Amino acid sequence: RCFWRRREENGLVPRFDGNAYWNFYEWSEGLDGGVIGRNSGLPKTYDAPLNALLSAALADTAGLYERLGEPDGASRCRAAQKSLNAALEQFWDAGEEAYATYLTDTGRCHYSSLSQSLLVLSGAVPESRLDALLHKLSLTPDGWVPVTLSCTLFKYEALLRRPRTYATWVREDIGRIWGGMLYAGATSFWETARGGWDFDRAGSLCHGWSAVPLYFYYRYVLGIRPDGRREEPLPCGLYEARLSGEGPDTLSQALTL
Numbered sequence: 001r002c003f004w005r006r007r008e009e010n011g012l013v014p015r016f017d018g019n020a021y022w023n024f025y026e027w028s029e030g031l032d033g034g035v036i037g038r039n040s041g042l043p044k045t046y047d048a049p050l051n052a053l054l055s056a057a058l059a060d061t062a063g064l065y066e067r068l069g070e071p072d073g074a075s076r077c078r079a080a081q082k083s084l085n086a087a088l089e090q091f092w093d094a095g096e097e098a099y100a101t102y103l104t105d106t107g108r109c110h111y112s113s114l115s116q117s118l119l120v121l122s123g124a125v126p127e128s129r130l131d132a133l134l135h136k137l138s139l140t141p142d143g144w145v146p147v148t149l150s151c152t153l154f155k156y157e158a159l160l161r162r163p164r165t166y167a168t169w170v171r172e173d174i175g176r177i178w179g180g181m182l183y184a185g186a187t188s189f190w191e192t193a194r195g196g197w198d199f200d201r202a203g204s205l206c207h208g209w210s211a212v213p214l215y216f217y218y219r220y221v222l223g224i225r226p227d228g229r230r231e232e233p234l235p236c237g238l239y240e241a242r243l244s245g246e247g248p249d250t251l252s253q254a255l256t257l
Contacts, residue, residue: 003054004080011087012051012103017042025049026151027192027199030101030110046103048091052118055084059123085124091115098136098144112145113137113155120158134159138169149177149192150209156216160234167220167236174213217241 006013015023018041024033031049058081065073091099093108100108101115116137119125125133138159140146147155156173159166181190191207192198218224221241223233233241 003050007084010046010090011083012046012090013054015042015045015047015050017044023047023050026114026148028112028114028145028148030145031112031114043104046090048088048099048101048103048115049118051084051088051091052115052122052124055081055088055122055124056118058084081123085122088119088122088124091119096143097132110145111143113140113147114145114151116144117147117151117154117158120161121154130161134162134166138166149190149207149212152177153212153215156212160220163220163234167234170216171221171236171238174216178210178213 003013008014015021019038022033022036023042025031025047058077062074062077062081065071065077088099090103091101091108093100093111096111098111099115099119101110101112102108116133120130120133120137136144137155152173156170159170177193178189180193181195184195186195186205188206189210190196191204191210194203196203196205219226220234221236221238223231225231
Protein backbone atom coordinates (compact mmCIF):
# COMPACT_ATOMS: atom_id res chain seq x y z
CA ARG A 1 0.00 0.00 0.00
CA CYS A 2 2.89 2.35 0.74
CA PHE A 3 4.05 2.12 -2.87
CA TRP A 4 0.63 2.01 -4.51
CA ARG A 5 -0.55 5.20 -2.76
CA ARG A 6 2.37 7.08 -4.33
CA ARG A 7 1.27 6.44 -7.93
CA GLU A 8 0.95 9.60 -9.97
CA GLU A 9 -1.13 10.65 -12.97
CA ASN A 10 1.21 8.89 -15.39
CA GLY A 11 0.49 5.62 -13.55
CA LEU A 12 4.03 5.22 -12.20
CA VAL A 13 5.49 5.35 -8.70
CA PRO A 14 8.32 7.90 -8.34
CA ARG A 15 11.47 7.01 -6.44
CA PHE A 16 11.66 7.91 -2.78
CA ASP A 17 13.43 11.27 -2.81
CA GLY A 18 13.77 12.16 0.88
CA ASN A 19 17.10 12.30 2.70
CA ALA A 20 16.34 9.14 4.66
CA TYR A 21 15.98 6.93 1.59
CA TRP A 22 18.58 4.97 -0.38
CA ASN A 23 17.28 3.75 -3.74
CA PHE A 24 19.60 0.76 -4.09
CA TYR A 25 19.09 -1.99 -6.68
CA GLU A 26 22.51 -3.61 -7.11
CA TRP A 27 26.22 -2.83 -6.87
CA SER A 28 26.65 -1.51 -10.40
CA GLU A 29 26.95 1.76 -12.25
CA GLY A 30 23.85 3.89 -11.84
CA LEU A 31 21.99 1.28 -9.78
CA ASP A 32 23.72 1.54 -6.41
CA GLY A 33 21.54 4.35 -5.08
CA GLY A 34 24.31 6.93 -4.99
CA VAL A 35 25.41 8.62 -1.79
CA ILE A 36 24.11 7.16 1.48
CA GLY A 37 23.06 9.75 4.06
CA ARG A 38 22.46 12.68 1.73
CA ASN A 39 21.91 16.22 3.02
CA SER A 40 19.46 17.09 0.26
CA GLY A 41 16.61 15.48 -1.62
CA LEU A 42 16.63 14.00 -5.10
CA PRO A 43 14.97 15.29 -8.27
CA LYS A 44 11.79 13.48 -9.22
CA THR A 45 12.63 10.34 -11.16
CA TYR A 46 10.70 7.22 -12.08
CA ASP A 47 12.72 4.01 -11.74
CA ALA A 48 11.94 1.04 -13.95
CA PRO A 49 13.25 -1.48 -11.38
CA LEU A 50 11.05 -0.09 -8.59
CA ASN A 51 7.90 -0.12 -10.72
CA ALA A 52 8.62 -3.52 -12.26
CA LEU A 53 9.22 -5.04 -8.82
CA LEU A 54 5.94 -3.55 -7.64
CA SER A 55 4.20 -5.18 -10.60
CA ALA A 56 5.72 -8.56 -9.76
CA ALA A 57 4.72 -8.10 -6.11
CA LEU A 58 1.13 -7.46 -7.15
CA ALA A 59 1.13 -10.67 -9.19
CA ASP A 60 2.53 -12.66 -6.27
CA THR A 61 0.00 -11.13 -3.88
CA ALA A 62 -2.80 -12.08 -6.26
CA GLY A 63 -1.49 -15.64 -6.19
CA LEU A 64 -1.54 -15.63 -2.39
CA TYR A 65 -5.13 -14.40 -2.37
CA GLU A 66 -6.10 -17.20 -4.75
CA ARG A 67 -4.46 -19.85 -2.58
CA LEU A 68 -6.32 -18.43 0.43
CA GLY A 69 -9.62 -18.68 -1.42
CA GLU A 70 -10.14 -14.90 -1.68
CA PRO A 71 -10.87 -14.20 -5.37
CA ASP A 72 -11.88 -10.57 -4.81
CA GLY A 73 -8.46 -9.70 -3.42
CA ALA A 74 -6.80 -11.53 -6.30
CA SER A 75 -8.91 -9.61 -8.83
CA ARG A 76 -7.99 -6.26 -7.27
CA CYS A 77 -4.28 -7.07 -7.41
CA ARG A 78 -4.43 -8.30 -10.99
CA ALA A 79 -6.33 -5.19 -12.08
CA ALA A 80 -3.73 -3.00 -10.37
CA GLN A 81 -0.91 -4.90 -12.03
CA LYS A 82 -2.53 -4.59 -15.46
CA SER A 83 -2.81 -0.83 -14.98
CA LEU A 84 0.79 -0.53 -13.81
CA ASN A 85 2.09 -2.68 -16.67
CA ALA A 86 0.42 -0.37 -19.17
CA ALA A 87 2.24 2.56 -17.55
CA LEU A 88 5.57 0.71 -17.73
CA GLU A 89 5.49 1.14 -21.50
CA GLN A 90 6.74 4.68 -20.88
CA PHE A 91 10.20 3.22 -20.22
CA TRP A 92 10.41 1.68 -23.71
CA ASP A 93 12.93 3.40 -25.99
CA ALA A 94 12.25 2.41 -29.59
CA GLY A 95 15.53 3.89 -30.77
CA GLU A 96 17.56 1.81 -28.32
CA GLU A 97 15.21 -1.18 -28.62
CA ALA A 98 15.39 -1.48 -24.85
CA TYR A 99 13.77 -0.24 -21.68
CA ALA A 100 15.40 2.71 -19.95
CA THR A 101 16.15 2.42 -16.26
CA TYR A 102 15.09 5.98 -15.45
CA LEU A 103 12.47 8.39 -16.66
CA THR A 104 13.24 12.01 -15.77
CA ASP A 105 11.91 15.41 -16.76
CA THR A 106 14.49 15.42 -19.59
CA GLY A 107 13.62 11.98 -20.92
CA ARG A 108 14.79 8.37 -20.64
CA CYS A 109 18.30 7.42 -19.55
CA HIS A 110 20.47 4.51 -18.42
CA TYR A 111 20.13 0.99 -19.84
CA SER A 112 20.80 -2.14 -17.85
CA SER A 113 20.32 -5.87 -17.97
CA LEU A 114 18.54 -5.65 -14.63
CA SER A 115 15.87 -3.30 -15.97
CA GLN A 116 15.21 -5.50 -19.02
CA SER A 117 14.99 -8.59 -16.81
CA LEU A 118 12.57 -7.06 -14.32
CA LEU A 119 10.35 -5.68 -17.08
CA VAL A 120 10.14 -9.16 -18.58
CA LEU A 121 9.28 -10.68 -15.20
CA SER A 122 6.62 -8.04 -14.59
CA GLY A 123 4.75 -9.30 -17.64
CA ALA A 124 4.79 -5.83 -19.20
CA VAL A 125 6.83 -6.81 -22.27
CA PRO A 126 4.57 -7.58 -25.26
CA GLU A 127 5.01 -11.01 -26.84
CA SER A 128 5.89 -9.32 -30.14
CA ARG A 129 8.92 -7.72 -28.46
CA LEU A 130 9.96 -10.51 -26.10
CA ASP A 131 12.19 -12.72 -28.25
CA ALA A 132 14.30 -9.85 -29.60
CA LEU A 133 14.70 -8.39 -26.11
CA LEU A 134 15.72 -11.74 -24.60
CA HIS A 135 18.27 -12.23 -27.36
CA LYS A 136 19.85 -8.87 -26.56
CA LEU A 137 19.72 -9.67 -22.86
CA SER A 138 21.71 -12.86 -23.44
CA LEU A 139 24.39 -10.83 -25.23
CA THR A 140 24.51 -7.82 -22.84
CA PRO A 141 25.12 -5.23 -25.60
CA ASP A 142 27.57 -2.36 -25.26
CA GLY A 143 25.91 0.43 -23.32
CA TRP A 144 23.97 -1.90 -21.04
CA VAL A 145 25.11 -2.22 -17.44
CA PRO A 146 25.49 -5.99 -16.80
CA VAL A 147 23.89 -7.66 -13.82
CA THR A 148 25.93 -8.46 -10.74
CA LEU A 149 25.72 -11.76 -8.85
CA SER A 150 22.84 -10.67 -6.63
CA CYS A 151 20.63 -10.01 -9.64
CA THR A 152 21.62 -12.83 -11.99
CA LEU A 153 18.56 -14.69 -10.74
CA PHE A 154 16.31 -12.07 -12.35
CA LYS A 155 18.20 -12.34 -15.63
CA TYR A 156 18.05 -16.12 -15.64
CA GLU A 157 14.35 -16.17 -14.76
CA ALA A 158 13.68 -13.70 -17.58
CA LEU A 159 15.60 -15.79 -20.12
CA LEU A 160 13.82 -18.93 -18.95
CA ARG A 161 10.57 -17.48 -20.21
CA ARG A 162 11.90 -19.22 -23.31
CA PRO A 163 13.28 -22.34 -21.59
CA ARG A 164 14.11 -24.42 -24.65
CA THR A 165 16.11 -21.55 -26.08
CA TYR A 166 18.01 -20.47 -22.98
CA ALA A 167 18.13 -23.30 -20.40
CA THR A 168 21.51 -24.55 -21.60
CA TRP A 169 22.77 -20.97 -21.90
CA VAL A 170 21.84 -20.29 -18.27
CA ARG A 171 23.49 -23.49 -17.06
CA GLU A 172 26.69 -22.65 -18.95
CA ASP A 173 26.69 -19.08 -17.62
CA ILE A 174 26.43 -20.41 -14.07
CA GLY A 175 29.38 -22.67 -14.82
CA ARG A 176 31.37 -19.73 -16.15
CA ILE A 177 30.74 -17.42 -13.17
CA TRP A 178 30.54 -19.75 -10.18
CA GLY A 179 32.86 -22.31 -11.70
CA GLY A 180 35.39 -19.51 -12.05
CA MET A 181 35.26 -19.03 -8.29
CA LEU A 182 35.85 -22.72 -7.68
CA TYR A 183 38.79 -22.81 -10.08
CA ALA A 184 40.22 -19.82 -8.19
CA GLY A 185 40.23 -21.97 -5.04
CA ALA A 186 37.06 -20.61 -3.41
CA THR A 187 35.40 -22.79 -0.79
CA SER A 188 32.35 -20.50 -0.57
CA PHE A 189 30.66 -18.16 -3.03
CA TRP A 190 31.64 -14.51 -3.15
CA GLU A 191 29.58 -11.34 -2.87
CA THR A 192 30.63 -10.22 -6.36
CA ALA A 193 32.62 -11.80 -9.17
CA ARG A 194 35.70 -9.81 -8.12
CA GLY A 195 35.75 -11.48 -4.73
CA GLY A 196 37.82 -9.87 -2.02
CA TRP A 197 39.28 -7.32 -4.41
CA ASP A 198 35.97 -5.50 -4.75
CA PHE A 199 34.95 -2.46 -2.66
CA ASP A 200 38.59 -1.43 -2.12
CA ARG A 201 39.54 -4.97 -1.05
CA ALA A 202 36.53 -5.31 1.23
CA GLY A 203 34.46 -7.77 -0.81
CA SER A 204 32.81 -10.61 1.10
CA LEU A 205 34.10 -14.10 0.25
CA CYS A 206 31.01 -15.83 1.65
CA HIS A 207 27.75 -14.22 0.66
CA GLY A 208 24.26 -15.69 0.71
CA TRP A 209 22.91 -13.79 -2.27
CA SER A 210 25.33 -15.55 -4.60
CA ALA A 211 23.74 -18.95 -3.96
CA VAL A 212 21.83 -18.59 -7.25
CA PRO A 213 23.03 -21.94 -8.67
CA LEU A 214 21.22 -23.82 -5.89
CA TYR A 215 17.92 -22.27 -6.91
CA PHE A 216 18.53 -23.02 -10.59
CA TYR A 217 19.48 -26.65 -10.01
CA TYR A 218 16.50 -27.35 -7.75
CA ARG A 219 13.91 -25.30 -9.64
CA TYR A 220 14.85 -26.17 -13.21
CA VAL A 221 17.30 -29.08 -13.30
CA LEU A 222 15.35 -31.17 -10.76
CA GLY A 223 11.96 -29.56 -11.32
CA ILE A 224 11.34 -28.78 -7.63
CA ARG A 225 9.51 -25.50 -7.14
CA PRO A 226 9.96 -23.37 -3.99
CA ASP A 227 6.38 -24.26 -3.01
CA GLY A 228 7.25 -27.97 -3.09
CA ARG A 229 5.39 -28.79 -6.28
CA ARG A 230 7.16 -30.83 -8.95
CA GLU A 231 7.53 -30.16 -12.66
CA GLU A 232 9.32 -31.79 -15.55
CA PRO A 233 13.01 -30.85 -15.45
CA LEU A 234 14.32 -28.61 -18.20
CA PRO A 235 16.68 -30.12 -20.77
CA CYS A 236 19.83 -28.08 -20.17
CA GLY A 237 22.66 -30.53 -20.84
CA LEU A 238 22.89 -32.15 -17.40
CA TYR A 239 22.22 -35.87 -17.38
CA GLU A 240 20.99 -38.17 -14.60
CA ALA A 241 20.61 -35.39 -12.06
CA ARG A 242 18.74 -36.60 -9.00
CA LEU A 243 18.19 -35.95 -5.33
CA SER A 244 20.32 -38.01 -3.01
CA GLY A 245 18.52 -41.27 -2.20
CA GLU A 246 15.86 -40.96 -4.89
CA GLY A 247 15.05 -43.95 -7.02
CA PRO A 248 14.75 -44.22 -10.80
CA ASP A 249 11.00 -43.64 -10.90
CA THR A 250 10.98 -40.13 -9.49
CA LEU A 251 10.44 -37.02 -11.53
CA SER A 252 13.96 -35.77 -10.90
CA GLN A 253 15.65 -39.06 -11.80
CA ALA A 254 17.11 -37.98 -15.13
CA LEU A 255 17.40 -35.13 -17.56
CA THR A 256 17.58 -35.90 -21.24
CA LEU A 257 18.11 -33.62 -24.22
